[in-house]
Amino acid sequence: MTDASxxxxxxxxxxxxxxxxxxxxxxxxxxxxxxxxxxxxxxxxGDSYAWILMNDLSLLDDAVPIAATMxxxxxxxxxxxxxxxxxxxxxxxxxxxxxxxxxxxxTKLGQVHPDNLILATYDCPGAVQLxxxxxxxTGCEEHFAGMQQSGKPDDSAKPVCQxxxxxxxxxxxxxxxxxxxxxxxxxxxxxxxxxSELLEKLGLTPARDLEGWEKGIxxxxxxxxxxxxxxxxxxxxxxxxxxxxxxxxxxxxxxxxCQSACPICYCxxxxxxxxxxxxxxxxxxxxxxxxxGISLPEDRIMFHTGRMAHMSLSCVSCGQCSDACPVSIxxxxxxxxxxxxxxxxxxxxxxxxxxxxxxxxxxxxxELPGVHELVKDADAEVPSHE
Amino acid sequence: MSSITIDTSASRKVRELxxxxxxxxxIDAALTMRKIxxxxxxxxxxxxxxxxxxxxxxxxxVMTVNxxxxxxxxxxxxxxxxxxxxxxxxxxxxxxxxxxxxxxENLLTISHTCGGVxxxxxxxxxxxxELLPKYEKIISKGEVPxxxxxxxxxxxxxxxxxxxxxVSVAGECESGKGCVMYxxxxxxxxxxxxxxxxxxxxxxxxxxxxxxxDTRLAEKEKLFASMxxxxxxxxxxxDTFGKCVGCxxCNSVCPICYCxxxxxxxxxxxxxxPYFEEHLSRRGALRLPPDTIFFHLxxxxxxxxxxxGCGMCSDVCPVGIPVAAVFKKTGEKTAALFDYVPGRDVExxxxxxxxKEEELSDLG
Amino acid sequence: xxxxxxxxxxxxxxxxxxxxxxxxxxxxxxxxxVSIIPIQVMCSSRVDPVFLIKAFLxxxxxxxxxxxxxxDCHYETGNYxxxxxxxxxxxxxxxxxxxxxxxxxxWISASEGPKFxxxxxxxxxxxxxxxxxxxxxxxxx
Numbered sequence: 001m002t003d004a005s006x007x008x009x010x011x012x013x014x015x016x017x018x019x020x021x022x023x024x025x026x027x028x029x030x031x032x033x034x035x036x037x038x039x040x041x042x043x044x045x046g047d048s049y050a051w052i053l054m055n056d057l058s059l060l061d062d063a064v065p066i067a068a069t070m071x072x073x074x075x076x077x078x079x080x081x082x083x084x085x086x087x088x089x090x091x092x093x094x095x096x097x098x099x100x101x102x103x104x105x106x107t108k109l110g111q112v113h114p115d116n117l118i119l120a121t122y123d124c125p126g127a128v129q130l131x132x133x134x135x136x137x138t139g140c141e142e143h144f145a146g147m148q149q150s151g152k153p154d155d156s157a158k159p160v161c162q163x164x165x166x167x168x169x170x171x172x173x174x175x176x177x178x179x180x181x182x183x184x185x186x187x188x189x190x191x192x193x194x195x196s197e198l199l200e201k202l203g204l205t206p207a208r209d210l211e212g213w214e215k216g217i218x219x220x221x222x223x224x225x226x227x228x229x230x231x232x233x234x235x236x237x238x239x240x241x242x243x244x245x246x247x248x249x250x251x252x253x254x255x256x257x258c259q260s261a262c263p264i265c266y267c268x269x270x271x272x273x274x275x276x277x278x279x280x281x282x283x284x285x286x287x288x289x290x291x292x293g294i295s296l297p298e299d300r301i302m303f304h305t306g307r308m309a310h311m312s313l314s315c316v317s318c319g320q321c322s323d324a325c326p327v328s329i330x331x332x333x334x335x336x337x338x339x340x341x342x343x344x345x346x347x348x349x350x351x352x353x354x355x356x357x358x359x360x361x362x363x364x365x366x367e368l369p370g371v372h373e374l375v376k377d378a379d380a381e382v383p384s385h386e
Numbered sequence: 387m388s389s390i391t392i393d394t395s396a397s398r399k400v401r402e403l404x405x406x407x408x409x410x411x412x413i414d415a416a417l418t419m420r421k422i423x424x425x426x427x428x429x430x431x432x433x434x435x436x437x438x439x440x441x442x443x444x445x446x447x448v449m450t451v452n453x454x455x456x457x458x459x460x461x462x463x464x465x466x467x468x469x470x471x472x473x474x475x476x477x478x479x480x481x482x483x484x485x486x487x488x489x490x491e492n493l494l495t496i497s498h499t500c501g502g503v504x505x506x507x508x509x510x511x512x513x514x515x516e517l518l519p520k521y522e523k524i525i526s527k528g529e530v531p532x533x534x535x536x537x538x539x540x541x542x543x544x545x546x547x548x549x550x551x552x553v554s555v556a557g558e559c560e561s562g563k564g565c566v567m568y569x570x571x572x573x574x575x576x577x578x579x580x581x582x583x584x585x586x587x588x589x590x591x592x593x594x595x596x597x598x599x600d601t602r603l604a605e606k607e608k609l610f611a612s613m614x615x616x617x618x619x620x621x622x623x624x625d626t627f628g629k630c631v632g633c634x635x636c637n638s639v640c641p642i643c644y645c646x647x648x649x650x651x652x653x654x655x656x657x658x659x660p661y662f663e664e665h666l667s668r669r670g671a672l673r674l675p676p677d678t679i680f681f682h683l684x685x686x687x688x689x690x691x692x693x694x695g696c697g698m699c700s701d702v703c704p705v706g707i708p709v710a711a712v713f714k715k716t717g718e719k720t721a722a723l724f725d726y727v728p729g730r731d732v733e734x735x736x737x738x739x740x741x742k743e744e745e746l747s748d749l750g
Numbered sequence: 751x752x753x754x755x756x757x758x759x760x761x762x763x764x765x766x767x768x769x770x771x772x773x774x775x776x777x778x779x780x781x782x783x784v785s786i787i788p789i790q791v792m793c794s795s796r797v798d799p800v801f802l803i804k805a806f807l808x809x810x811x812x813x814x815x816x817x818x819x820x821x822d823c824h825y826e827t828g829n830y831x832x833x834x835x836x837x838x839x840x841x842x843x844x845x846x847x848x849x850x851x852x853x854x855x856x857w858i859s860a861s862e863g864p865k866f867x868x869x870x871x872x873x874x875x876x877x878x879x880x881x882x883x884x885x886x887x888x889x890x891x
Contacts, residue, residue: 087659
């Protein structure tokens with residue numbers, strides 16, 4: 001997971017890990033190594049969070065760096081800030097690993113310009129489902145506190161969080177590690193040269209060995225990998241055959257909330273909302289006549305499978321689609337499963353900041369042996385191709 | 387104009403009518419709610435083969451999508467279509483026709499007095515069949531059922547406007563006996579010619595539904611009052627819309643919001659970094675993405691006068707904002723400025739397309 | 751010492767009348783407050799409701815539309831449409847309990863320099879009474 005030479009600086013946490021993160025950010029603003037930070041704050045009604053870009057130190061007191069739920073995917077906040085270019089502000093964004101991974105994908109898609117962003121992540125125990133949080137904020141905060149203690153997502157968490165392997169240090173500039181550490185302390189781990197520079201400027205020395213923390217993380221990871229395998233197996237069973245697909249999406253009302261909540265789907269006007277995709281009325285009736293009848297709005301299965309084809313290579317399994325679905329379709333479970341397959345086909349991992357371009361932006365003359373067989377035999381293993 | 391007495395359940399009678407229309411070739415397709423074969427839920431079907439009508443449940447208190455919105459994309463096909471619509475769906479369609487998003491030309495509209503629809507949550511939980519008998523009993527007495535959408539309980543336009551055929555469901559009959567189909571137009575007479583049924587000369591009598599109207603008006607007052615209960619305007623606005631996640635689901639299921647690309651999703655609302663810098667220096671902080679609240683205020687000014695109060699927006703909101711109630715309340719005010727009632731008359735222009743020289747003289 | 755409050759009034763002024771009227775006020779050396787921030791538009795009907803809302807939410811203490819008198823529109827009917835749209839925004843503000851007095855529509859012709867100065871003074875005073883727009887400080891908008 002990490003490079004053996006990697007070490008972390010130690011920050012004390014007054015009460016909870018978020019306190020150490022806030023101290024770190026206060027220091028960064030006071031020492032003028034950052035102009036502003038992006039953090040979640042409770043909305044006035046108290047039953048959700050919003051992303052706030054701030055440079056006022058007094059506001060930091062009310063911010064909650066490690067929020068219980070994910071109302072808006074953080075990558076969308078970063079996109080709105082830098083879509084038109086990087087600008088001159090140095091901004092530290094503290095977000096969940098899946099949010100930073102989405103931001104990295106959006107960078108590859110030209111929708112985020114991270115030149116002056118410092119992307120910070122933390123050990124994520126999982127995020128509470130949004131609807132549950134809105135219904136019972138206090139109860140859900142308790143759930144989340146428990147999750148932070150144990151490092152394990154409970155029933156209140158999104159189903160995709162329960163099967164997430166990439167909940168800790170991945171590809172960010174700074175990572176705050178705390179899961180599994182017994183003392184009230186947080187490890188600040190630089191993940192890039194930019195991160196190391198920042199730590200140096202703040203006078204923090206990464207001297208602590210990471211071994212103990214890593215061991216804890218690996219244990220938690222093992223649990224989730226296991227859960228992931230069985231969840232995928234179940235999803236695969238549900239999706240088997242066209243009837244399976246139909247029944248999973250049977251209740252879809254075509255609102256496209258899943259798409260608009262998705263951090264990767266950045267198109268202003270989705271192809272499936274465009275005039276090109278709109279069937280002309282005659283054709284629609286003709287289609288209906290051929291089958292004796294159709295369900296409306298039309299092309300809902302087309303929309304979902306089309307979206308899988310368009311964006312699953314960049315899907316980070318953040319689960320926002322499921323949270324936004326008004327008819328409780330397990331969109332995220334399906335997309336996560338499909339994304340796992342499509343990404344493995346190209347040995348691609350969404351959210352990796354390693355200079356690897358998007359799979360569809362490149363090709364090799366000889367690759368994907370066995371793709372033809374794959375078509376012939378739906379049960380075939382996805383080929384690995386060294 | 388004549389009437390048809392219904393000896394069976396109203397929904398079944400409408401299904402029989404659709405069957406007749408399809409079999410006799412008077413229509414090419416029927417738009418109706420139906421049971422989803424995959425589960426115990428419902429969807430909107432466009433049915434061309436009478437044999438496929440078995441699953442149809444034309445009158446069911448479920449709205450998965452505003453059928454007026456769907457109809458807009460099929461009504462210009464040149465094919466004859468009979469559409470079973472709830473009163474607010476029909477009104478939404480009228481608003482769309484005014485915006486050149488549909489046509490009545492080849493359309494036979496069938497609507498019914500409406501007891502309100504169940505919230506989507508109950509549909510997803512497959513609770514409808516269980517709740518239906520009680521619901522029917524309540525509306526037959528002219529009362530207002532609970533667990534329907536808040537804007538349904540507060541809706542006074544539950545009697546269809548402009549329908550070719552009106553089926554009375556609420557107030558006078560219980561499913562199974564005594565419902566009536568009123569033929570309101572020549573088109574209705576023409577289409578139903580040859581449909582085997584017991585004809586009469588009954589006239590639709592809205593006074594039978596006075597109790598329902600009174601209850602709903604009282605409900606409406608209660609709903610509107612609850613929205614003004616706390617604090618000054620800006621705080622209240624932030625309390626209500628502060629948790630919006632910006633998915634714009636309310637906009638995409640809104641039958642009135644027909645724009646392919648909403649202004650608020652356009653490049654007009656992308657900002658250069660200096661914009662954020664300026665806000666940072668003035669306020670010390672700024673919400674990201676920006677314009678979350680702005681979107682709702684903008685939409686209120688752009689379409690609220692045409693809001694039919696169907697309640698789709700509230701039902702799809704992932705964070706439970708009472709969008710529909712706010713839009714209904716505000717929409718009544720903006721429409722009243724111009725004595726406008728959305729969906730009342732297809733010949734009536736939408737308020738922002740016309741003007742009167744002598745009006746609003748207190749402004750300017 | 752408390753800094754004296756200088757309101758900011760974002761003013762959308764029609765090129766053919768009010769904007770010219772404002773010019774006239776200037777050349778006639780009529781005093782009007784610095785609070786007026788003029789933005790020239792080709793017609794009062796160019797002002798989409800969202801312009802007013804954006805100005806309001808961005809912290810303008812007042813928002814003014816200046817157009818030609820009814821019947822005098824350079825494009826014949828633009829100001830009638832502007833009036834309807836303005837009425838809608840005002841009504842939306844009222845039903846949400848927002849301060850609709852922060853929005854104003856005024857007909858001022860190209861020759862009415864004195865009227866422009868008067869409206870500018872009176873409206874500024876009115877806004878002074880209302881005080882700073884609370885949207886200036888809100889971070890959740």
